Amino acid sequence: MALDSFIEWTDSTWNPVTGCTKISPGCKHCYAERMATRLVGMGQPRYRNGFEVTLQPDLVRLPLRWRRPRVIFVNSMSDLFHIERLRAVPAAVRFLSLEPLLAPISSLPVDGIDWVIVGGESGPGARPMAADWVRQIRNRCARDGVAFFFKQWGGTRKKQAGRLLDGRTWDEMPASVLRQPWEDDSRLISDDRGPMRTTDLATRPCSI
Helix, strand or coil, rough: EEEEECCCCCCCCECEEEECCCCHHCCCCCHHHHHHHHHHHCCHHCCCCCCCEEEEEECCCCCHHHCCCCEEEECCCCCCCCCCCCCCCCCEEEEEECCCCCCCCCCCCCCCCCCCEEEECCCCCCCCCCCCHHHHHHHHHHCCCCCEEEEECCEHHHHHHHCCCCCCCCCCCCCHHHHCCCHHHHEEEEECCCCCHHHCCCEECCCC
Protein backbone atom coordinates (compact mmCIF):
# COMPACT_ATOMS: atom_id res chain seq x y z
CA MET A 1 0.00 0.00 0.00
CA ALA A 2 0.94 3.67 -0.19
CA LEU A 3 1.28 5.14 3.28
CA ASP A 4 0.92 8.76 4.33
CA SER A 5 4.30 10.12 5.37
CA PHE A 6 5.74 12.62 7.85
CA ILE A 7 8.79 13.12 5.61
CA GLU A 8 9.04 16.83 4.83
CA TRP A 9 9.13 16.67 1.03
CA THR A 10 6.58 13.95 0.23
CA ASP A 11 2.92 13.06 0.73
CA SER A 12 3.13 9.26 0.70
CA THR A 13 5.56 6.37 0.39
CA TRP A 14 5.28 3.39 -1.99
CA ASN A 15 7.52 0.33 -1.63
CA PRO A 16 7.15 -2.18 -4.47
CA VAL A 17 10.64 -3.35 -3.44
CA THR A 18 11.96 -3.62 0.10
CA GLY A 19 15.49 -4.23 1.31
CA CYS A 20 18.85 -3.11 0.01
CA THR A 21 22.53 -3.99 -0.30
CA LYS A 22 25.02 -1.87 1.63
CA ILE A 23 27.54 -0.32 -0.76
CA SER A 24 29.12 2.65 1.03
CA PRO A 25 29.83 4.24 4.45
CA GLY A 26 26.55 6.14 4.07
CA CYS A 27 24.74 2.83 4.64
CA LYS A 28 26.27 2.25 8.08
CA HIS A 29 23.34 3.60 10.13
CA CYS A 30 20.56 2.93 7.64
CA TYR A 31 17.18 3.99 9.04
CA ALA A 32 15.36 1.59 6.71
CA GLU A 33 17.37 -1.37 7.98
CA ARG A 34 16.59 -0.40 11.59
CA MET A 35 12.91 -0.13 10.75
CA ALA A 36 12.93 -3.44 8.87
CA THR A 37 14.46 -5.16 11.91
CA ARG A 38 11.60 -3.85 14.06
CA LEU A 39 9.02 -4.97 11.48
CA VAL A 40 10.54 -8.46 11.37
CA GLY A 41 10.12 -8.63 15.15
CA MET A 42 6.49 -7.58 14.75
CA GLY A 43 5.89 -10.38 12.25
CA GLN A 44 5.27 -8.07 9.27
CA PRO A 45 5.05 -10.46 6.29
CA ARG A 46 6.55 -7.96 3.83
CA TYR A 47 9.83 -8.26 5.77
CA ARG A 48 9.84 -12.05 5.84
CA ASN A 49 13.32 -11.86 4.28
CA GLY A 50 14.55 -9.22 6.69
CA PHE A 51 16.40 -6.49 4.79
CA GLU A 52 17.21 -8.68 1.80
CA VAL A 53 16.06 -7.19 -1.51
CA THR A 54 12.49 -8.45 -1.98
CA LEU A 55 9.91 -7.69 -4.66
CA GLN A 56 6.37 -7.03 -3.40
CA PRO A 57 4.41 -8.14 -6.52
CA ASP A 58 1.00 -7.04 -5.28
CA LEU A 59 2.22 -3.43 -4.96
CA VAL A 60 3.83 -3.01 -8.38
CA ARG A 61 0.63 -1.90 -10.17
CA LEU A 62 -0.78 0.05 -7.23
CA PRO A 63 -0.24 3.52 -8.82
CA LEU A 64 -2.54 2.56 -11.70
CA ARG A 65 -5.42 2.78 -9.23
CA TRP A 66 -4.62 6.28 -7.97
CA ARG A 67 -6.55 9.31 -9.16
CA ARG A 68 -5.52 12.11 -6.78
CA PRO A 69 -2.21 13.92 -7.51
CA ARG A 70 0.43 13.31 -4.88
CA VAL A 71 4.18 13.36 -4.40
CA ILE A 72 5.43 9.82 -3.87
CA PHE A 73 8.64 8.66 -2.22
CA VAL A 74 9.32 5.51 -4.25
CA ASN A 75 11.12 2.82 -2.22
CA SER A 76 11.58 4.57 1.09
CA MET A 77 12.56 1.12 2.37
CA SER A 78 14.98 0.36 -0.46
CA ASP A 79 17.03 2.01 -3.22
CA LEU A 80 16.07 1.89 -6.86
CA PHE A 81 18.36 3.45 -9.46
CA HIS A 82 22.02 4.30 -9.96
CA ILE A 83 22.31 7.94 -11.03
CA GLU A 84 23.37 7.14 -14.58
CA ARG A 85 20.40 4.81 -15.08
CA LEU A 86 18.11 7.34 -13.46
CA ARG A 87 18.73 9.82 -16.28
CA ALA A 88 17.19 7.37 -18.77
CA VAL A 89 13.98 6.80 -16.80
CA PRO A 90 10.98 8.48 -18.51
CA ALA A 91 9.74 10.11 -15.29
CA ALA A 92 8.30 13.59 -14.91
CA VAL A 93 10.69 14.25 -12.00
CA ARG A 94 14.15 12.76 -11.45
CA PHE A 95 15.74 13.56 -8.13
CA LEU A 96 18.75 12.84 -5.97
CA SER A 97 18.45 12.18 -2.26
CA LEU A 98 21.85 13.09 -0.80
CA GLU A 99 21.23 11.57 2.59
CA PRO A 100 23.15 11.16 4.71
CA LEU A 101 25.63 13.72 3.40
CA LEU A 102 28.93 12.62 4.96
CA ALA A 103 31.46 14.49 2.82
CA PRO A 104 31.61 17.29 0.24
CA ILE A 105 30.56 16.48 -3.33
CA SER A 106 32.66 18.81 -5.42
CA SER A 107 31.41 17.70 -8.84
CA LEU A 108 27.77 16.74 -8.41
CA PRO A 109 26.32 15.73 -11.83
CA VAL A 110 22.91 17.41 -11.99
CA ASP A 111 22.33 17.46 -15.75
CA GLY A 112 19.07 15.59 -16.37
CA ILE A 113 18.11 15.97 -12.69
CA ASP A 114 15.12 18.09 -11.59
CA TRP A 115 15.46 18.11 -7.84
CA VAL A 116 18.14 17.61 -5.17
CA ILE A 117 17.32 16.86 -1.53
CA VAL A 118 20.07 17.14 1.09
CA GLY A 119 20.02 15.98 4.69
CA GLY A 120 22.31 15.09 7.55
CA GLU A 121 22.39 11.71 9.23
CA SER A 122 20.08 11.24 12.20
CA GLY A 123 19.57 8.63 14.88
CA PRO A 124 22.03 6.63 17.01
CA GLY A 125 25.66 7.20 16.03
CA ALA A 126 24.79 10.04 13.63
CA ARG A 127 27.84 11.60 11.95
CA PRO A 128 28.03 15.39 11.57
CA MET A 129 27.49 17.31 8.34
CA ALA A 130 29.37 20.55 7.55
CA ALA A 131 27.37 23.58 6.44
CA ASP A 132 29.79 24.28 3.59
CA TRP A 133 29.05 20.86 2.06
CA VAL A 134 25.38 21.82 1.89
CA ARG A 135 26.08 25.31 0.56
CA GLN A 136 28.23 23.88 -2.22
CA ILE A 137 25.34 21.71 -3.42
CA ARG A 138 22.80 24.50 -3.00
CA ASN A 139 24.94 26.85 -5.08
CA ARG A 140 25.42 24.23 -7.79
CA CYS A 141 21.66 23.72 -7.97
CA ALA A 142 21.04 27.47 -8.17
CA ARG A 143 23.58 27.79 -10.97
CA ASP A 144 22.04 24.98 -13.01
CA GLY A 145 18.37 25.73 -12.31
CA VAL A 146 17.74 22.61 -10.20
CA ALA A 147 15.25 22.77 -7.30
CA PHE A 148 17.00 22.42 -3.92
CA PHE A 149 15.39 21.08 -0.73
CA PHE A 150 17.24 21.05 2.59
CA LYS A 151 15.64 18.43 4.77
CA GLN A 152 17.53 18.46 8.07
CA TRP A 153 20.82 18.88 9.93
CA GLY A 154 20.19 15.54 11.59
CA GLY A 155 22.08 14.40 14.65
CA THR A 156 20.77 12.48 17.64
CA ARG A 157 18.24 15.27 18.28
CA LYS A 158 17.25 16.22 14.76
CA LYS A 159 14.17 18.25 15.74
CA GLN A 160 16.29 20.41 18.01
CA ALA A 161 18.91 20.85 15.28
CA GLY A 162 16.20 22.02 12.88
CA ARG A 163 16.49 22.63 9.14
CA LEU A 164 17.53 26.24 8.72
CA LEU A 165 20.43 26.96 6.39
CA ASP A 166 21.80 30.51 6.38
CA GLY A 167 18.80 31.74 8.34
CA ARG A 168 15.99 30.20 6.27
CA THR A 169 14.42 26.96 5.13
CA TRP A 170 14.99 25.71 1.57
CA ASP A 171 11.84 24.01 0.34
CA GLU A 172 12.16 24.31 -3.43
CA MET A 173 10.29 21.77 -5.53
CA PRO A 174 10.23 21.18 -9.30
CA ALA A 175 7.59 23.08 -11.24
CA SER A 176 5.92 19.84 -12.33
CA VAL A 177 5.33 18.94 -8.67
CA LEU A 178 3.89 22.37 -7.87
CA ARG A 179 1.53 22.60 -10.85
CA GLN A 180 -2.25 22.55 -10.41
CA PRO A 181 -4.31 19.36 -10.97
CA TRP A 182 -4.89 18.65 -14.62
CA GLU A 183 -8.11 19.70 -16.36
CA ASP A 184 -7.78 17.14 -19.15
CA ASP A 185 -8.69 13.84 -17.52
CA SER A 186 -8.30 11.78 -20.69
CA ARG A 187 -4.80 10.73 -19.58
CA LEU A 188 -5.66 10.05 -15.94
CA ILE A 189 -5.93 6.73 -14.17
CA SER A 190 -8.79 6.12 -11.72
CA ASP A 191 -9.58 4.86 -8.28
CA ASP A 192 -11.35 6.39 -5.32
CA ARG A 193 -8.70 9.01 -4.41
CA GLY A 194 -8.77 11.58 -7.22
CA PRO A 195 -6.83 12.21 -10.51
CA MET A 196 -3.19 11.35 -11.15
CA ARG A 197 -0.87 10.62 -14.08
CA THR A 198 1.37 7.61 -13.62
CA THR A 199 4.29 9.54 -15.13
CA ASP A 200 4.19 12.00 -12.24
CA LEU A 201 5.85 9.65 -9.80
CA ALA A 202 9.14 11.02 -8.53
CA THR A 203 11.89 8.41 -8.84
CA ARG A 204 14.54 8.03 -6.16
CA PRO A 205 18.04 6.81 -6.97
CA CYS A 206 20.56 5.41 -4.55
CA SER A 207 21.55 7.98 -1.94
CA ILE A 208 24.96 9.50 -2.55
